[in-house]
Amino acid sequence: MALLAVGSVALDSVETPFGTRREVLGGSATYFSTCASFFGPVRLVAVVGEDFPDEHVSFLRSRGVDLAGLVRRPGRTFRWSGRYEFDLNQAHTLDTQLNVFADFRPELPETYRDSSHIFLGNIDPDLQRRVVEQVRSPRFVAADTMNFWIESKRASLVETLKRVDLLFVNDAEARQLAGEHNVVKAARAILSLGPKAVVVKRGEYGALFFSGTEVFAASAYPLPELFDPTGAGDSFAGGFMGYLARARSLDHAAMRRAIVLGGVLASFAVEKFSLERLRVLNGDEIRSRFAEFRRLTHFEDLESDIL
Amino acid sequence: MALLAVGSVALDSVETPFGTRREVLGGSATYFSTCASFFGPVRLVAVVGEDFPDEHVSFLRSRGVDLAGLVRRPGRTFRWSGRYEFDLNQAHTLDTQLNVFADFRPELPETYRDSSHIFLGNIDPDLQRRVVEQVRSPRFVAADTMNFWIESKRASLVETLKRVDLLFVNDAEARQLAGEHNVVKAARAILSLGPKAVVVKRGEYGALFFSGTEVFAASAYPLPELFDPTGAGDSFAGGFMGYLARARSLDHAAMRRAIVLGGVLASFAVEKFSLERLRVLNGDEIRSRFAEFRRLTHFEDLESDIL
Numbered sequence: 001m002a003l004l005a006v007g008s009v010a011l012d013s014v015e016t017p018f019g020t021r022r023e024v025l026g027g028s029a030t031y032f033s034t035c036a037s038f039f040g041p042v043r044l045v046a047v048v049g050e051d052f053p054d055e056h057v058s059f060l061r062s063r064g065v066d067l068a069g070l071v072r073r074p075g076r077t078f079r080w081s082g083r084y085e086f087d088l089n090q091a092h093t094l095d096t097q098l099n100v101f102a103d104f105r106p107e108l109p110e111t112y113r114d115s116s117h118i119f120l121g122n123i124d125p126d127l128q129r130r131v132v133e134q135v136r137s138p139r140f141v142a143a144d145t146m147n148f149w150i151e152s153k154r155a156s157l158v159e160t161l162k163r164v165d166l167l168f169v170n171d172a173e174a175r176q177l178a179g180e181h182n183v184v185k186a187a188r189a190i191l192s193l194g195p196k197a198v199v200v201k202r203g204e205y206g207a208l209f210f211s212g213t214e215v216f217a218a219s220a221y222p223l224p225e226l227f228d229p230t231g232a233g234d235s236f237a238g239g240f241m242g243y244l245a246r247a248r249s250l251d252h253a254a255m256r257r258a259i260v261l262g263g264v265l266a267s268f269a270v271e272k273f274s275l276e277r278l279r280v281l282n283g284d285e286i287r288s289r290f291a292e293f294r295r296l297t298h299f300e301d302l303e304s305d306i307l
Numbered sequence: 308m309a310l311l312a313v314g315s316v317a318l319d320s321v322e323t324p325f326g327t328r329r330e331v332l333g334g335s336a337t338y339f340s341t342c343a344s345f346f347g348p349v350r351l352v353a354v355v356g357e358d359f360p361d362e363h364v365s366f367l368r369s370r371g372v373d374l375a376g377l378v379r380r381p382g383r384t385f386r387w388s389g390r391y392e393f394d395l396n397q398a399h400t401l402d403t404q405l406n407v408f409a410d411f412r413p414e415l416p417e418t419y420r421d422s423s424h425i426f427l428g429n430i431d432p433d434l435q436r437r438v439v440e441q442v443r444s445p446r447f448v449a450a451d452t453m454n455f456w457i458e459s460k461r462a463s464l465v466e467t468l469k470r471v472d473l474l475f476v477n478d479a480e481a482r483q484l485a486g487e488h489n490v491v492k493a494a495r496a497i498l499s500l501g502p503k504a505v506v507v508k509r510g511e512y513g514a515l516f517f518s519g520t521e522v523f524a525a526s527a528y529p530l531p532e533l534f535d536p537t538g539a540g541d542s543f544a545g546g547f548m549g550y551l552a553r554a555r556s557l558d559h560a561a562m563r564r565a566i567v568l569g570g571v572l573a574s575f576a577v578e579k580f581s582l583e584r585l586r587v588l589n590g591d592e593i594r595s596r597f598a599e600f601r602r603l604t605h606f607e608d609l610e611s612d613i614l
Contacts, residue, residue: 205512219524256606299563
């Protein structure tokens with residue numbers, strides 16, 4: 001089993017009520033591959049500019065991320081800057097500089113073409129398909145998207161959805177994509193477009209998983225300290241896909257554990273700015289928080305005579 | 308074990324995107340006692356006017372609700388009217404006519420004074436204490452409140468909290484009462500005011516329970532049809548307290564089941580307008596949905612070699 005990820009590698013500037021950071025490591029593929037790397041190797045497809053610090057490359061390599069598909073192009077690295085208010089569920093983008101990302105045309109190294117699991121980060125749906133088409137026989141393809149693509153490239157996104165096993169969206173994106181306010185109905189409408197499963201991410205409230213008649217509701221871990229929600233969704237996807245690739249199973253029990261592990265990794269990611277918490281995270285902490293999620297959410301059967 | 312409830316019995320007029328109802332049965336004590344009645348008898352303390360339809364009295368009696376404490380006063384019954392947009396988490400009050408409720412001074416019949424469990428619905432905190440003081444040795448007292456009392460009678464509410472074992476609040480009320488945005492910190496601040504436990508209700512996202520170091524996160528049941536959220540919180544409290552009074556236990560396992568049953572009753576209440584769904588509900592449906600909540604939220608342990 002080999003996991004491939006495509007997406008952005010970026011330099012982020014972030015303001016929250018708890019502090020600010022300038023030009024720190026960010027990007028969907030960065031959060032994803034760092035989180036997935038706890039479960040096994042990850043193959044990265046992304047582009048950076050000449051100004052991308054070597055220390056970040058070294059960090060990704062130290063996490064066991066295969067960088068054969070990370071290309072360095074003349075120009076500046078993709079930059080995003082955003083602000084969060086006290087309601088950390090909602091990012092306010094202050095500035096986006098695509099730079100080298102504007103001409104990104106993902107080319108897979110020959111060694112990536114036997115990948116079994118693919119994560120298509122939030123990029124142009126044309127490019128998402130271009131990645132899938134370069135893999136010989138993918139076993140499980142998951143994709144992320146956002147309101148920008150739902151609005152501006154719906155037809156292409158719908159084409160991509162036909163090639164995708166699972167779509168990650170948040171509540172608002174699910175509603176927008178389906179044209180339906182009720183999240184259960186919206187998820188069912190998305191399933192009718194092609195994906196076999198959909199995960200609706202709900203920020204601090206957790207996530208819902210829908211596949212056929214299967215529904216799973218995962219709570220988020222109630223955190224007393226939450227500093228920077230940047231990358232939470234990609235960290236969720238990284239924990240989810242990293243586990244699935246390692247577990248060699250796609251049954252419902254594996255999917256449920258994958259969702260919980262997605263929540264575990266996301267809960268760590270937001271505890272500090274950028275990848276600060278993920279840099280020092282270890283497997284024992286992941287195991288321990290997984291066990292805490294079980295204690296947090298499980299309950300016993302009802303007594304037989306209670307009503 | 309005997310369960311006592313004080314609160315409003317009202318005639319509600321409700322507009323939602325799915326329809327409207329005029330002057331239908333409503334009120335916190337009505338939803339509460341109907342939901343609690345599936346688990347055992349409930350003693351009601353409330354006031355109605357001369358215009359309150361006999362059929363509603365008959366309905367409550369048919370549910371096994373003890374009406375010795377339901378007084379009829381000259382004048383009109385309390386009326387509330389509200390509107391919900393597509394975001395059904397937020398009620399917009401259009402009109403409130405207190406009528407006989409304005410002079411409500413709860414007096415407990417002698418037969419109520421040995422009650423073991425008390426639910427103090429969302430009324431003036433002065434009156435909430437007045438009820439507790441009339442019960443000889445209550446075993447478990449739970450209270451609801453709202454932004455109006457947090458703003459206008461904080462000192463009295465804080466006095467009430469010293470007499471209360473458990474407080475029900477929603478996210479916004481928890482933040483307002485604690486003066487703290489983070490819901491985990493807000494809950495801890497509320498516990499420091501006196502209650503041994505706090506339930507933070509989060510509408511369609513579920514509920515969080517905090518008591519000492521114990522935390523329980525309950526998901527809400529993802530409903531494809533949600534018609535009228537009026538009474539959801541009181542239905543939650545009714546399922547919760549009805550179960551606790553019947554289970555004769557206050558341990559963590561009982562609390563968790565009580566929270567899930569609160570969610571079960573609330574999920575039925577919102578499926579139709581007013582008490583339409585609760586009127587035809589039966590114990591088998593409650594059991595069945597409780598089992599569905601378990602299937603919806605439980606997951607297996609992590610494999611030992613996964614990371």
